Amino acid sequence: MxxxxxxxxxxxxxxxxxxxxxxxxxxxxxxxxxxxxxxxxxxxxxxxxxxxxxxxxxxxxxxxxxxxxxxxxxxxxxxxxxxxxxxxxxxxxxxxxxxxxxxxxxxxxxxxxxxxxxxxxxxAPQMTDDPIEIQGLHLDPVTRRVKSNNKVVDLGPTEFRLLHYFMGNPERVHSRSQLLDKVWGHHVFVEDRTVDVHIRRLRNALSISGHQDLIQTVRGSGYRLSVITA
Amino acid sequence: MxxxxxxxxxxxxxxxxxxxxxxxxxxxxxxxxxxxxxxxxxxxxxxxxxxxxxxxxxxxxxxxxxxxxxxxxxxxxxxxxxxxxxxxxxxxxxxxxxxxxxxxxxxxxxxxxxxxxxxxxxxAPQMTDDPIEIQGLHLDPVTRRVKSNNKVVDLGPTEFRLLHYFMGNPERVHSRSQLLDKVWGHHVFVEDRTVDVHIRRLRNALSISGHQDLIQTVRGSGYRLSVITA
DNA sequence: CTATAATATTTCAAATTTATGACAATAGGG
DNA sequence: CCCTATTGTCATAAATTTGAAATATTATAG
Structure with missing residues (x-):
């Protein structure tokens, strides 16, 4: 950083x-x-x-x-x-x-x-190389690995950056545009809806360790990572 | 826009x-x-x-x-x-x-x-993102969450904006037209009476934490958020 | 106390938003 | 150069939200 x-x-x-x-x-x-x-x-x-x-x-x-x-x-x-x-x-x-x-x-x-x-x-929490842990989900930027207990969560590059960003800014709602800016980069030109697809892929991957509910949809606003189940 | x-x-x-x-x-x-x-x-x-x-x-x-x-x-x-x-x-x-x-x-x-x-x-100068608290009811625009004690109040997009507006301008009576302007937007064409329905939905959601009386009816004028139970 | 205006509730179909699965284009790795 | 993983888009399905209409209640002037 x-x-x-x-x-x-x-x-x-x-x-x-x-x-x-x-x-x-x-x-x-x-x-x-x-x-x-x-x-x-x-x-x-x-x-x-x-x-x-x-x-x-x-x-x-x-x-x-x-x-x-x-x-x-x-x-x-x-x-x-x-x-x-x-x-x-x-x-x-x-x-x-x-x-x-x-x-x-x-x-x-x-x-x-x-x-x-x-x-x-x-x-800019997501810029650091420090490992992050939330609800037993461990993300390590250095090894580029995500683990829960002993299960390894397999993520593509984009899903990894996305999760990294979410874990660095938990509880906060991020609009699709914000996510595109922060995770994809300022000058990329990608459809807003594409974010949905990557959210899907991320949830899918996280489901292996039962963490799929960490990523929540906030209708009309965007997405958020939250430990609050409600 | x-x-x-x-x-x-x-x-x-x-x-x-x-x-x-x-x-x-x-x-x-x-x-x-x-x-x-x-x-x-x-x-x-x-x-x-x-x-x-x-x-x-x-x-x-x-x-x-x-x-x-x-x-x-x-x-x-x-x-x-x-x-x-x-x-x-x-x-x-x-x-x-x-x-x-x-x-x-x-x-x-x-x-x-x-x-x-x-x-x-x-x-664009973004709307104020400061959290607001009234009578133990916490609204946080950043996380887009409303909580009371540890209870989460679940609100739809419109109800959230409505409550946000009320909490930002408490103790003041707002006519239905004003609410439509401020919460819905200037150019929308919506029946005044529709506000009633959303007030209903908002009160309903707030009842989970016993805050339904915060939103008061002012007959002939509109609605108001007030901590005065009277 | 009654008539009447104003508000509350309920219901429902339309509109809006999201989720999901499939696919073609690309990028890398062998 | 072929093969596989990754990506961005679409089309379609599913879910939620919205606004309006119909009906029920309640407040208030007279």
Whole structure:
């Protein structure tokens, strides 16, 4: 899950460190030395995550975060704040503004990366390579295997991605269009109804372990994976 | 759903085809035969989406797109590019310029409409997805579920929208006409009395958790959701 | 208390949505 | 190059939802 990460940090040394860190973690850094500079960069491309220093020249990180969260174009981009002191006050304000997490300086590269990963996972759960388990159904992206007890569920590529997406976003209803976007890809051109067929195939495969009811039809809306039987 | 779409295409035959297509899909086309012509039209009214040919006389589609995206008045209007060749280079440049999607010629009407629909959906500000709770009755648009304690309230599509609307505007009386407008949609032609039937169905479903009295009749006016039992 | 207007219920056929099975086109793997 | 798995579409069946009409109740003015 490589991501584009915008680093907003005015101190050159720290920025360099952060960028290095991000690169080594497999992501791509974008650098800005101020809120204004960041705004400019955001006009061209939106990152997947923003690493924002609490203290910045001119517009403070807090104010910038607030602004980001109030603009519909950027509001869904997760923000991790870099704070100097660990005072309770700061933490509260960070979260108040809508930051998704914060890291107190000084911090270890390890900690930073862990938080980045955590936040990204929260945003795009199906992108990670972590194994997922729901109701005894185990899906492992690394081995590309789905198992229940000792039964192996045999899935085609598309059904696997579909199930992976469902398991990464459980309980939530997904319209056919959304599924096409997320599972098939943005620029594919496929009939909405085709989703039905793949749902059928997925349920069929899952029936071997009795998990076919996990995938529920929500009439008029789409489909959902849910452990709630009702 | 119906949108005004500006078609910028210099070849008359193709433009005619596009306009026809757009009309049949329920949208309204505006036609321009060049970037200059388009600019003129834009002075009068801004469309919801722009369909732009990559190759145009004088100012190319690419340059025009760049200009549109740099002007604050038009920058948020989504653009779909019509490209001739399918070379990777073109795709990249399309997206670089800020186009929201592209279609490579030749394309099927079906594909074009699908893309228009997808782009409009991505842009359209989606209705609030916040969960609502009233008197222990929980409605969650994201999972499209209604629960009370651990009981699941099973609702059809219309009943769900109806309850959603009621819970979003509690304690207020809504006439049957208002409900038809807000829940069914502006242009539908449905008997006022039909609302009664759906109210019945909603109450019926809610009775499973004892919430049937939330929906109250206001004789002569309409219905209201209220926590006041009186 | 009665007539009458307004709302509640029930029922049903039409309309809409989904499920399913079959099939042709494609992509890969031997 | 042949064979098999995978995919996307269709046609058709099945299931659910919807709107309207008919009938039953209830509230209220007089």
């Amino acid at each position: 490589p991501a584009n990460i915008l680093v907003v940090e005015d101190e050159p040394a720290l920025q360099e460190l952060l960028a290095l860190n991000i690169t080594q973690a497999g992501h791509t850094p974008m650098r800005a030395i101020s809120a204004e500079h960041a705004q400019e960069l955001l006009r061209n491309a939106l990152p997947d995550l923003i690493l924002l220093d609490w203290m910045l020249p001119k517009m403070s990180g807090i104010d910038f975060a607030r602004q980001l969260k109030s603009d519909s174009a950027t509001k869904q981009i997760p923000i991790i704040m870099l704070t100097a002191r660990g005072g309770e006050f700061d933490k509260v304000r960070c979260l108040e503004v809508g930051a998704d997490d914060y890291v107190t300086k000084p911090f270890s590269p390890k900690e930073l990366n862990a938080r980045i990963k955590a936040v990204l996972r929260r945003i | 119906p949108a005004n779409i500006l078609v910028v295409e210099d070849e008359p035959a193709l433009q005619e085809l596009l306009a026809l297509n757009i009309t049949q899909a329920g949208h309204t086309p505006m036609r321009a035969i060049s970037a200059e012509h388009a600019q003129e039209l834009l002075r009068n009214a801004l469309p919801d989406l722009i369909l732009l040919d990559w190759m145009l006389p004088k100012m190319s589609g690419i340059d025009f797109a760049r200009q549109l995206k740099s002007d604050s008045a038009t920058k948020q209007i989504p653009i779909i590019m019509l490209t001739a060749r399918g070379g990777e280079f073109d795709k990249v440049r399309c997206l670089e310029v800020g186009a929201d999607d592209y279609v490579t010629k030749p394309f099927s009407p079906k594909e074009l409409n699908a893309r228009i629909k997808a782009v409009l959906r991505r842009i």
